[in-house]
Amino acid sequence: MILLRLAVKSLLSRGLTVGLTIFAIALSVALFLGVEKIRTGAKASFADTISGTDLIMGARSGGIQLLLYSVFRVGNATNNVTWQSYQDIAARPEVDWIVPLSLGDSHRGFRVLGTTEAFFERYKYRGGRDVDFAQGAVFDDLFDAVVGADVAAELNYALNDEIVVAHGVASFTEHDDKPFRIKGILQKTGTPVDRTVFVSLQAIEAIHIDWQGGGRSQTPISAEDARKMDLTPKAVTAALIGTQSRLQIFGLQRWINDYSEEPLLAILPGVALSELWNLIGVAEAALLAVSVMVVVTALLGMVAMIFSGLNERRREMALLRAIGAKPRTILGLLMTEATLMSLLAVVLGVGLLYTGLFLARSYVDAAFGLYLEISLPTAREYLVLCAVVCAGTIVSLLPALRAYRLSLSDGMQLRL
Amino acid sequence: MRPFLSLKDLQFEWQGRTGFALSVPELSVAEGEKLFLLGESGSGKSTLLSLICGIITADAGHVQIDGTDLGALRPAARDAFRADHIGVIFQMFNLLPYASPLENILLPLSFAKLRRQRVENPKEEALRLTSALGLAPELVEQADTRELSIGQQQRVAAARALLGRPRLIVADEPTSALDATAQAAFLDVLMTQTQAAGATLIMVSHDERLAQAFDRCLDLSEIAEVTRTSPRAMGGPL
Structure with missing residues (x-):
């Protein structure tokens, strides 16, 4: 008890150095916890990129590759799925709903996704949240487009602006004869949806109707003529599938994987997402290691501070000894001081973290689509x-x- | 009669760098005696006082206080014995600067069970002692220790040494930082209060003039022999 009182008084008497040391440790603790929060937040956000979808189907390749191009719009499909196969799957009794995805074109660096209106109903993120329209509505004319929040923000688009889709992902050939009108702008979701231009599946067919083997044919077909033609797609890139019952997921997955007409692959998005996360988890570990080093550095700073104070405190120690303190008491006094400092630093660090989280949360969510939860420290953090x-x-x-x-x-x- | 304090064939050498050794063949102090030890710098007085207080232990020989051989005690017991039975006053830097004067006075009670038992109301007793030593209660309770004059600090230290009536008061040049008038006044109250507490007093000083008030005066160079084995020892512990 006396030890504690002495330690507190001694610390108070060296307010500035002690305060700075505590602050350094507190900052390091806040950093560590912050990294931990961002890490779990990022992981959760990542896992929440797509939800409500039971299976993703595409041409046979790797599960991660399918996930990357169908959900994250990274890379390209090795092959397409024929419309016939798509129809066969859609006709399965297990299938509750199916949303086709047709990829391959782009607009000023953003991927263009051909799909149906159902996409906006069926695609969910962050545990079942809907993709909402900030302005406008879903496409109803053939040459209507819906753009994600980032597309609209970065290219400064408003409703009814006209845009032209480029052929392929990095090409200068444009479908400039068939421009689109922006019909809707989506709200920020923090998912790849933000960076996507949506058009109807028929529109994808329409802009390619006078194309043959990767080049424009000699006989161009105007946008008006295209409207009158049969725009049933010949193929899609992938599809999102919801089943009638969760129990049917694996049965349907097996059926698709065993489909004999062409090689297909169906994956469970959750499983593929966690596989992908494991792949990029190395960076996560590195981040964690750095923040641990910062904590260690701050603690070493405290030790250095105690050491440097030791010489001028020899008198104090000798005095305590003369009064009857045991050497053990001296040992205890210094350790009590250090413990008090770290304890105070930890409390302050937690305070800093929550203040920071509180202040930065909405900004981080808006800017990076990273949802940081303000919750009590987890058992692991304790x-x-x-x-x-x-x-x-x-x-x-x-x-x-x-x-x-x-x-x-x-x-x-x-x-x- | 058995002496209250006795040193017999005492040998001590500082470990390591200094090469400073002290030997005391014989020293006896009676109960309640006020002993003045005259010693210049380098006469080994701090070493001798450290031995008497049991902060260091002799390599050979005995230090006995009221029948207890300090060397025979385990270190923790020796520290407890010192806390209970010995009050110490130094030349300067007697007080913890970050604690109030009153807290400084009460501090030994945290280490000394026996002294704590003797004092029913520590704060009252501390204020009684300090007022007897000529310090105002407000000063003791409220002042910042760092702002006390040296004379006031020494009185606070004396009160701390006397609180709980330890049987031996050891004072190491307690007046050498004071001016002549303050010296006389301090010595006077110290003597009176030591007497009132019935304690034995051992004071070391290089100032012969202070010896008059004491029962006995010994020259340290006559009872203790100092040997130095290293030339660096001139700057050694004194």
Whole structure:
């Protein structure tokens, strides 16, 4: 008890150095916890990129590749799925709904996705949230387009603006004879939807109707003529599927994978997402390692501070010894001080973190689509906080042991 | 009669760098005696006082206080014995700067069970002692320790040494930082209060003039022998 009172008074008397040391540790703790929050937030956001979809179907390739091009719009499909196969799958009794995805074109760096109106009903993110329209509505004319929030923001688009789709992902050939009108702008979701231009499946067919083998044919067909033609697609790139019952997911997946007409692949989005996360988890570990090093550095700073104070405190130690304090008491005093400092730092660090989270949350969500949850520390975080305090106590053993030895060898001399 | 404090064939050498050794063949102090030890710098007085207080232990020989051989005690017991039975006053830097004067006075009670038992109301007793030593209660309770004059600090230290009536008061040049008038006044109250507490007093000083008030005066160079084995020892512990 006396030890605690002495330690508190001694710390208070060295307010500035002690305060700075505590602040350094607090910052490192806040950083560590912040990284932890962002890490779990990013992981959760990542896993929440798509929900409500039971299966993703595409031409046979790798599961991660299918996920990348169908959901993240990264890379390209190796092959398409014929319209016949798509119809066969859509006709399966297990299928509740199916949304076709047709990829391949782009608009000023953003992927163009041909799909149906159902996409906006069926695509869910972050645990079942709907994709909502900020302005306008879903396409109803053949040459209507809906753009994601980032597309609209970066290209400064408003409703009824005219846009032209380019052929392929990185090409300068444009479908400039068949321009689109922006009919709807979506709200920010923090998913690849934000960076996508949506058109109808028929529109994709229409803009390619006078194309043959990757080039424009000699006999162009005007936009008006195209409207009158049969625009049933010959193929789609992938499809999102919802089943009648969760119990049927694996049965349908097996059926699609065993489909004999052409090689297909169906994946469970959750499984593929976690596979993909594991792939990029190395960066996560590196981030964590760096923040651990910052905590260690701050604790070392505290030890250095205690060490440097030791010499001028020899007098104090000798005095306590003369009054009857045991060397053990001196050891305890220094360790109590260090423990108090780390404890205070941890509390302050948690305070800093929550203040920061509170202030930055809406910005981070809007700018990066990263939803940071403000919740009580998890058991794991409590454990980390305890570990920081314990580490503070343990490293303070070094200067404390030195003080212990000094107090034995100094005897009663009060060196001046 | 058995002496209250006795040193017999005492040998001590500082470990390591200094090469400073002290030997005391014999020293006896009676209960309640006020002993003045005259010693210059380098006469080994701090070492001797450290030995008497049990902060360091002799390599050979005995230190006995009221029948207890300090060397025979385990270190923790020796610290507890010092806390209970010995009050110490230094030349300067007697107080913890971050604690109030009153807290400084009460501090030994945290380590000394026996002294704590003797004092029913520590704060009252501390204020009684300090007022007897000539300090105003407001000063003791409220002042910032760092702002006390040296004379006031020494009185606070004396009150701390006397609180709980330890049987031995050890004072190491307690007046050398004071001016002549303050010296006399301090010594006077110290003597009176030590007497009132029935304690034995051992004071070391280089100032012969202070010796008059004491029962006995010994020259340290006559009872203790100092040997230095290293030339660096001139700057050693004194």
